[in-house]
Amino acid sequence: MRPAANLSHLWPELPYLDRFAAAAAAGFEAVEVLFPYDVAAKETQRALIANGQRMILINAPPPNYTGGARGFAAQPERVERFQYDMKRVFRYAEALKVSFVHVMTGVAEGKAAKQTLIDNLKWAAQTAPTGLTLTLEPLNSVAQPGYFLNDYALAAEVIRAVDAPNLGLQYDSYHAQMIHGDAVAVFDQYLPLIRHVQIGDAPDRGAPGTGEVDFDALFARIKASGYAGWISGEYAPNGPTEETLGWMTA
Numbered sequence: 001m002r003p004a005a006n007l008s009h010l011w012p013e014l015p016y017l018d019r020f021a022a023a024a025a026a027g028f029e030a031v032e033v034l035f036p037y038d039v040a041a042k043e044t045q046r047a048l049i050a051n052g053q054r055m056i057l058i059n060a061p062p063p064n065y066t067g068g069a070r071g072f073a074a075q076p077e078r079v080e081r082f083q084y085d086m087k088r089v090f091r092y093a094e095a096l097k098v099s100f101v102h103v104m105t106g107v108a109e110g111k112a113a114k115q116t117l118i119d120n121l122k123w124a125a126q127t128a129p130t131g132l133t134l135t136l137e138p139l140n141s142v143a144q145p146g147y148f149l150n151d152y153a154l155a156a157e158v159i160r161a162v163d164a165p166n167l168g169l170q171y172d173s174y175h176a177q178m179i180h181g182d183a184v185a186v187f188d189q190y191l192p193l194i195r196h197v198q199i200g201d202a203p204d205r206g207a208p209g210t211g212e213v214d215f216d217a218l219f220a221r222i223k224a225s226g227y228a229g230w231i232s233g234e235y236a237p238n239g240p241t242e243e244t245l246g247w248m249t250a
């Protein structure tokens with residue numbers, strides 16, 4: 001088990017740069033951040049160095065760089081902007097030495113959207129710096145209405161169509177449970193494509209153990225599978241984050 005902390009979700013009461021120290025004090029050597037772009041990469045780097053941590057994952061920027069709409073990789077009218085932004089994210093990722101960039105599809109539907117996503121990902125996989133893996137994550141339609149990649153079967157189809165060694169699946173127990181009703185079965189079914197794991201409960205996206213995901217079974221399956229990647233806590237703590245971290249030793 002290699003635990004990581006998603007600092008966009010955990011320690012929400014602290015300013016961004018203070019969350020690194022809180023995570024270090026809780027024992028996290030690895031962190032991830034959804035959208036670090038409104039802070040200079042050097043400042044994030046300083047926080048990582050000061051706390052002996054590594055940044056494992058960032059998201060490709062949303063249209064306004066700090067939040068809001070979740071990407072546009074499946075929007076046919078924004079291919080040029082996609083390539084422009086991905087070049088920026090690659091520079092940012094290299095500066096922070098991140099392992100994964102989550103590419104978001106945005107709101108879209110239909111055949112043209114799927115083909116655009118596949119073409120964009122082929123280009124991005126070829127252009128990405130060596131050592132960086134791109135991920136796709138299905139997001140459920142309650143959290144992200146209209147989001148193109150709203151199903152694990154669709155994500156698997158796109159990943160297989162792109163067929164690049166540096167593109168894989170980002171599994172998230174919260175979204176998997178919301179979309180398919182059984183997060184454990186989704187983990188089992190898509191294991192060969194999974195490169196990164198995030199955990200949160202459903203339906204409220206609380207800490208593991210607060211909802212309907214069977215975490216005992218999920219952790220047992222992860223352990224039995226030989227999955228050797230990161231498991232990142234990405235949930236809304238209902239109270240002090242430190243009191244929600246039992247999963248780190250599960």
Ligand SMILES: O=C(O)C(=O)[C@H](O)CO
Nearest residue numbers: 034059070102137139172
């Ligand atoms: O919502 C999630 O689960 C994510 O991991 C995304 O990165 C959303 O931006």
Ligand SMILES: [Mg+2]
Nearest residue numbers: 137172198234
């Ligand atoms: Mg997630």
